[in-house]
Amino acid sequence: MKQRFLILLLVLGFYSGFAQNSEAQAESYYKKGEFKKALIIYENLIKEKPYSYNYLDKLVDIHQQLEQYDEAEKIIIDRLNKNRNPIMVVTLGYNFQLKDSINNANTLYEEAISYADEKPNYIYTIAKKFEDYSLQDQAIRLYEKGKLLTPDRDYSIQLARIYGDQGDIEKMFENYIEYIDFKPNYLNNIKRAISDFISENKDNESNIYLRRALLKKLQQEPKPYWYEMLSWLYVQEKAYTKSFIQEKALYKRNPESLDRIIELAETARKDNDYETAKSIFNYILETTQDQTTALTAHQYLLEIDTKNADEKTLKQIDKRYQNLFAALGKSQLTIPLQLAYGKFLAFDLKDTKTATSFLKESLELPISNYRQAKIKLLLADILVLQEKFNEALIFYSQIQAELKNSTIAQEARFKVAKTSYYKGDFDWAESQLKILKSSTSQLIANDALDLKLLITDNKFEDSLHTSLKLYAKADLYAFQNKTDDAISLLDKILEEHKGESITDQTLYQQAKLFEQKKQYTKAEANYLEIIKDYGEDILADDAHFYLAELYNTHLAKPEEAKQLFEKIIFEHQDSIYFIEARKTFRMLRGDSIN
Known part of the structure; x- marks a missing residue:
């Protein structure tokens, strides 16, 4: 008996396995x-x-x-004779449509739609079948019917998706907004769903539709999520002041956290809208009771004011830092502010001696290893600024030893490589960069790869590494904020080493420095030269993208920008700039959906 049972199990297992293999095949x-x-x-x-x-x-x-429609029809009708399932009714209708028998198809579609009146629980299943066959109008009718027959199941999100596919943006937004009202916790999902339809251009048709719909909702029922949604739209348009108005209204209704307002201030700052960022940070200072939040606001305000400050203003900023330390003291809490001040002293006031003394005092405080590493990293940077490379390497190496495998240790290793590169020790720099190519930090890995390629591509052309040493020196000048010196040294490379493999990199680096100095026509000339003479090389897409940005943002040449963005889309599809280029191109072209 046991043997027969075992044989039966083996046979069943065999057929089951055979069926699975057949299905997979x-x-x-x-x-x-x-x-x-x-x-x-x-x-x-x-x-x-x-x-x-x-x-x-x-x-x-x-x-x-x-195209064996009659055979398909036999199978479907055979199944329908056993069970008049509305899904199979749709399938049969679609088969008639493929045979160009449109009247028969429509009759069957109407039957399937009517079935939902008797059994509304089938609405989603039948509508989904219509969607599978791209029969969107029929699916819309069912979902609209579902809104009336089963309001507790809200089909707005399905309708929004279909209307979006059809290009009916206004109805798409109406339904997404209706769904937010039904399920407010889906707000972030909806933002992601509509982000492709919104552009930076406030006059874009899609932006106008959404803005009108949200303002109407706010007038009818000022719920928090409408303020949040409108604020998000203004951020997409880079209208940070308008977004701030919505965020303040939202905060007044629920004054528990300033996190959203802080995030908005940082977004405006990163996008160089310093006036709005300052307004928001000042509001945070007036509003917050939290000392850490206040310190963050103070720090960002000081850093914003430092940009492009003259000597008199820099002295006033120095006084503001000192007043803050007098009021708050120096402790673990104020370490971020201490780091900001150390950087300000060294890189803006050019007082490296005071900066070093100040940071060494910070190291004496009872602070965590991570905060100590942050201070040592800045101290080492200041030593590089002074070209005290060997002392800098000691600090970088200490960080690597004390916080092994951490992101800050990897950053320190990269700075070891960069310092060795500044010194002209290209072999050692290259050996460190090879390790960092697999860094857990994508930013460090990318920077490491870029520097490694620069060294590898140029160190063999000249046994004395003359042009590479000049380039590294120019790079150091740029780090030291000696922008004019860096530009002059890059000019020397272009004059004395014209045609060498480093030429395109030199043109590119110099263009970025010209942009820093707002010498946009000079930057334009460099990018054009890269495109003309090095159009097949690794920096071609970079030159196209940044020249397009220059035309679009600073030189008021939108048509030229559009042509360059289009070239990236069609000729550089693997470029890291592809998505941004496509987005800006569509905005410049005036597309209603982005």
């Missing part, structure tokens, strides 16, 4: 478009499982792919 043929091979297997499989809808659907679809 059929699916493989189906995906490859080898429909005749798939058809044979599915015909055998459905004999074993005659009620499998999966096998039935595949058989019908394969016959339709092979």
Whole structure:
């Protein structure tokens, strides 16, 4: 008896395994478009499982792919004779449509839609079948019917998606907004869904539709999520002041956290809208009771005011730092402010001696290893600023030893490589950069790869590394904020080493420095030279993108910008700038959806 049972189990296992293998093989043929091979297997499989809808659907679809509509029709009608299922009714209607029998198709579609009146629970399933066949108008009718028959199930999100596919942006927004009202916790999902339809251009048709709809909602029922949504729209348009108005209104309704307002201030600052950022940070200072938040606001305000400050203003900023330390003291709490002040002293006031003394005092405080590492990293940077490379390397190496494998240790290793590169020790720099190519920090890994390629591509051309040493020196000048000296040294490379492999990199680096000094026509000339003479090389897409940005942002040449963005889209599809180029190109072209 036991033996018979074991044999039965083995047989069943064999057939089960055989069926699974056959199904996998059929699916493989189906995906490859080898429909005749798939058809044979599915015909055998459905004999074993005659009620499998999966096998039935595949058989019908394969016959339709092979334009064997009569065979498909027989299978569908046979199933309908057993069970008048509305899904199969839609399938039969679609088969008639493929045969150009539109009247028969429409009659069956109407039957399937009417079925929902009796059994509204089937609305989503039937509508989804219509969507599978791209019968969007029928799906819309069902979902609209569902809103009336089953309001607790809200079909707005399905309708929004279909209207978006049809290009009816106004109705798409109406339904997304309706869904937010139904499920407010889906707000972030909705933002992601509509982000492709919104551009930086406030006059874009899609932006106008959404803004009007949200303002109307705010007038009717000023719920928090409408303020949040409108604020998000203004951020997409870079209208940070308008976003701030919404965020203040939101905060007044629920004054628990300033996190959203802080995030907005930082976004405005990063986008160089310093006036708005300052207004927001000042509001935070007036509003917050939290000392850490206040310190962050003070720090950002000081850093914003430092940009492009003259000597008199720099002295006033120095006094503001000192007043803050007098009021708050120096402790673990104020370490971020101490780091900001150390950097200000060294890089802006050019007082490296005071900066070093100040930071060494900070190291004496009872602080964590991580905060100590942050201070040592800045101290080492200041030593590089003074060209005290060996002392800097000691600090960088200490960080690597004390916080092994951490992100800050990897940053320190990169700075070891960069310092060695500044010194002209290219082999050692290259050996460190090889390790960092697999850094857990993508930013460090990318920077490491860029520097390694620069060294590798140029160190063999000249055994004395003359041009590479000049380039490294110019790079150091740029780090030291000696921008004019860096530009002059790059000019020397272009004069004395014209045509060497480092030429395009030199033109590119110099263009970025020209942009810093707002010498945009000089930057333009460099980018144009890269495109003309090095159009097939690694920096071609960089030159196209940054020249396009220059035309669009500073030189008021939108048509030229559009042409360059278009070139990236069609000729540099693997570029890291592809997505941004496509987005800006569509905005410049005036597309209603982005």
